[in-house]
Amino acid sequence: MQPPSRPGLQQTVRLAIDNQTGELVPAEALLAMPEDEFSGLRREAMEARVDRRKGGQAVRYLCAICKFPLYLSRRITGAQNRWFVHDRKSHDCPWYEGNRLAPEQIKALVYRGQQEGREHRELKEYIAHWLGQDPLVSDVNCEQTTFSEVVKGEWRRPDVKCLYGRVKLVFEIQLSYTFLSDVIARDAFYRREKTFVIWVFSKFNRSRAAVTDEAFFNRRNLFVIDADARRHTGERSALTFSGYHQVPTLDDNWQWRDTWQFMPIGMADLKLPSDTRRPYFFDYEARRKQIETERIEASRAEQARQWAAGIAAYREAALRYFASDHGEEERRALVAVVDELEGHTAWHPGFEGLRESRFYGYHGVLAVLLSIQTGKPVSYSPQLSVFQVIEAGLRTASRVGLHAYAIPYLWAYKTYRPAMPEKQRKWLIDYARKIKLSFANGESVYRRDTSFDEAIEVLFPALGEHLSSPFGTDLMDDDGDR
Numbered sequence: 023m024q025p026p027s028r029p030g031l032q033q034t035v036r037l038a039i040d041n042q043t044g045e046l047v048p049a050e051a052l053l054a055m056p057e058d059e060f061s062g063l064r065r066e067a068m069e070a071r072v073d074r075r076k077g078g079q080a081v082r083y084l085c086a087i088c089k090f091p092l093y094l095s096r097r098i099t100g101a102q103n104r105w106f107v108h109d110r111k112s113h114d115c116p117w118y119e120g121n122r123l124a125p126e127q128i129k130a131l132v133y134r135g136q137q138e139g140r141e142h143r144e145l146k147e148y149i150a151h152w153l154g155q156d157p158l159v160s161d162v163n164c165e166q167t168t169f170s171e172v173v174k175g176e177w178r179r180p181d182v183k184c185l186y187g188r189v190k191l192v193f194e195i196q197l198s199y200t201f202l203s204d205v206i207a208r209d210a211f212y213r214r215e216k217t218f219v220i221w222v223f224s225k226f227n228r229s230r231a232a233v234t235d236e237a238f239f240n241r242r243n244l245f246v247i248d249a250d251a252r253r254h255t256g257e258r259s260a261l262t263f264s265g266y267h268q269v270p271t272l273d274d275n276w277q278w279r280d281t282w283q284f285m286p287i288g289m290a291d292l293k294l295p296s297d298t299r300r301p302y303f304f305d306y307e308a309r310r311k312q313i314e315t316e317r318i319e320a321s322r323a324e325q326a327r328q329w330a331a332g333i334a335a336y337r338e339a340a341l342r343y344f345a346s347d348h349g350e351e352e353r354r355a356l357v358a359v360v361d362e363l364e365g366h367t368a369w370h371p372g373f374e375g376l377r378e379s380r381f382y383g384y385h386g387v388l389a390v391l392l393s394i395q396t397g398k399p400v401s402y403s404p405q406l407s408v409f410q411v412i413e414a415g416l417r418t419a420s421r422v423g424l425h426a427y428a429i430p431y432l433w434a435y436k437t438y439r440p441a442m443p444e445k446q447r448k449w450l451i452d453y454a455r456k457i458k459l460s461f462a463n464g465e466s467v468y469r470r471d472t473s474f475d476e477a478i479e480v481l482f483p484a485l486g487e488h489l490s491s492p493f494g495t496d497l498m499d500d501d502g503d504r
């Protein structure tokens with residue numbers, strides 16, 4: 023039923039019940055009646071009124087809200103007007119001529135008036151019926167709020183309420199548009215009452231404002247009882263909703279796209295958050311975060327893979343360069359690999375050493391370290407032993423000192439343990455002692471050049487821990503025993 027629009031001046035009673043036919047009579051129908059018909063009805067209503075005065079039971083019209091008898095009144099002078107009048111004082115009735123309603127009460131009445139149509143009642147009873155079949159549900163109640171309760175401010179009775187396990191759960195049906203302010207007020211009320219509330223729609227209509235609002239308020243989850251839901255309910259013999267929800271997807275350009283999907287949702291699928299008291303079944307934000315995290319992790323893994331491939335390419339290009347006896351073309355290919363690495367997110371200036379000839383060039387740092395690691399001369403004459411390569415390397419000077427790489431080479435020896443005769447092994451151990459002693463004496467001839475540390479570490483990760491030590495640098499303790 024729709025609330026009558028544009029009532030006449032005196033028409034406080036908007037709707038009457040015809041006690042003979044049971045039909046509803048909107049007040050404005052009185053205005054459209056031919057004069058003789060209206061006069062006839064007015065006379066019947068008056069006769070019933072007189073009968074009641076004499077102690078009789080006759081009633082022609084009833085107020086649709088308070089169900090008190092009505093009679094008909096009219097004014098002919100000026101603008102024509104006809105209206106229903108309560109025959110008794112009815113202070114609980116919002117349409118009683120002696121009452122003045124607050125705007126909030128009128129809004130609540132309009133809301134309830136729009137709600138309680140046939141479809142609304144059917145849906146209420148449907149939900150209540152199936153809740154009654156659920157062994158986990160008790161205390162199902164779907165009594166309608168009476169209008170006198172509305173007038174007294176007790177209009178917040180839900181359409182259906184129940185106990186789900188030990189949880190208070192109510193259902194509010196939204197067939198017509200509910201003012202957003204009402205939804206917010208009712209949500210707040212249920213939160214205070216520690217009661218979970220599910221707003222139920224009879225169809226999914228994304229263009230409807232109420233659907234949009236509700237989707238926004240409830241993690242883009244909507245509970246719909248449509249034909250699909252009823253079919254699933256029947257098949258399962260358990261209350262089942264069409265659970266409409268938005269699903270986020272992320273395209274290759276990091277643009278989000280949301281698509282509506284639906285799935286059957288039973289009571290067991292409900293998640294019951296105690297903060298919002300709004301049950302839901304699909305956590306949109308959680309899904310979105312998960313997609314983001316997966317994408318970031320995949321991207322990181324891909325970056326790491328590309329970086330590792332780039333480092334491997336550098337090593338191979340270096341070996342080709344050495345095998346070509348330091349050919350210019352191979353040298354350029356090696357530097358080109360570094361240019362590639364520079365475009366990578368993992369690149370930092372410490373890796374610049376990779377393109378310095380003192381690092382990769384003839385008898386440079388890279389050649390000695392590769393020889394130690396592989397156990398055979400690289401870039402050096404194949405007639406030499408690894409020991410001879412190391413021995414030559416220990417004498418390499420840089421602007422830092424006379425034996426600028428002695429310490430890293432001995433660390434590499436310690437780490438990779440290339441095979442060599444015992445005598446040479448001991449010689450290297452003695453050399454290491456000599457270095458320590460020299461530092462202890464305050465000398466700096468073995469001060470190491472740290473400018474290639476990052477380049478060394480990225481190619482020889484096993485040396486990382488040694489390289490991070492201050493030994494052989496200005497940061498070393500005075501006793502040189504680090």
Ligand SMILES: [Zn+2]
Pocket residue numbers: 085086087088089090108112115116117118
């Ligand atoms: Zn009334």
